[in-house]
Amino acid sequence: MELSRKEALAIYLSAALFVASVASAAEIRAQHEHWRKGCPGEVQIDEQGIRFIPQTSGAKAHLWEWSWQDVQRLELSADRIVVVTYDDVRWRLGADRAVRFRAATGHDFLGAYQLVRDRGDVRLVAKVADRREPALWEIPVKRLGRTQGSHGRLRAGPKRLIYESLSDNKSMTWKYTQIQNLSSLGADRLVLTTSLGQSVFQLKAPLDQTRYDELWRKIQGAQGLSAPPIVHGEETGR
Ligand SMILES: [Zn+2]
Incomplete structure (x- = not known):
């Protein structure tokens, strides 16, 4: 009896920890997409915003960081994220800047979707089927x-x-x-x-x-x- 109660508590705690870790941040191995090839790194999503930490460092390494208020639109599919910002592209008049990231093989952005699905301050274009919404x-x-x-x-x-x-x-x-x-x-x-x-x-x-x-x-x-x-x-x- 005591053991099963301890077991139940352990299960409850690990579930609570799991929920807490899922609910705060996600780190996904990904590539920043370029014209020809991408640069590898990690997309990080949390309550503040979204950033890309490149694997390599140096003056030419692509580090991106946006707070949610600077993201005009976040297009999220299982294998890809597109961040559309309010910045203009200089050589295309009035065009918004879009920065693309592709999940590395064996990784996806489905966990990241769970983080942002209920946020009112993230202008999300969800190219995934929500699994948590009850079906009427x-x-x-x-x-x-x-x-x-x-x-x-x-x-x-x-x-x-x-x-x-x-x-x-x-x-x-x-x-x-x-x-x-x-x-x-x-x-x-x-x-x-x-x-x-x-x-x-x-x-x-x-x-x-x-x-x-x-x-x-x-x-x-x-x-x-x-x-x-x-x-x-x-x-x-x-
Ligand atoms: Zn890059």
């Missing part, structure tokens, strides 16, 4: 692409809409606050609009009207708009 419902879909679509499932949670793709690096997770509009296109298409563009989903199973309305209200609610009572067949008037 999901339907099989095809996401239409410019050249080639991908297949997967569209999953609605309390705070997020998730596209979990069967193809590598095609998944997405949007917080409802990031979705500007949702509309239907014909009977079997959903159009999602964010500040970065539109995503069109072809529904492989019918989406119940109640669920569509609920989703629409969540998105409007997240935009800070009070949801008017929905009259079926009427324009939403946005």
Whole structure:
């Protein structure tokens, strides 16, 4: 009895320590991507921001460091991170500077995603399927692409809409606050609009009207708009 209680405590403590270590910082072996080849190092992500510590030191070594307020957008997929800053690229008028990092073989940024998924001060573009969000419902879909679509499932949670793709690096997770509009296109298409563009989903199973309305209200609610009572067949008037 005593032993099992000690064991339980040990398990509890190690779990708590694990959560604490996961929740504070992540260090991922990665490459800073260049035109031809990358320079190896480590991407570090914590509460203050994101930095890249190169493996080699010296005057020409690429050391990067941003606090979260200086990151205009953090695009995160399993194997890649793109930091878009507010700095201009001098030789391209008005273009924002984007710095890219690729995870080293056998490493990924999925743990880093867990660190930033709930932060309000990180403007995250999550190119991963969130696994912690409880699913209210999901339907099989095809996401239409410019050249080639991908297949997967569209999953609605309390705070997020998730596209979990069967193809590598095609998944997405949007917080409802990031979705500007949702509309239907014909009977079997959903159009999602964010500040970065539109995503069109072809529904492989019918989406119940109640669920569509609920989703629409969540998105409007997240935009800070009070949801008017929905009259079926009427324009939403946005
Ligand atoms: Zn470099």
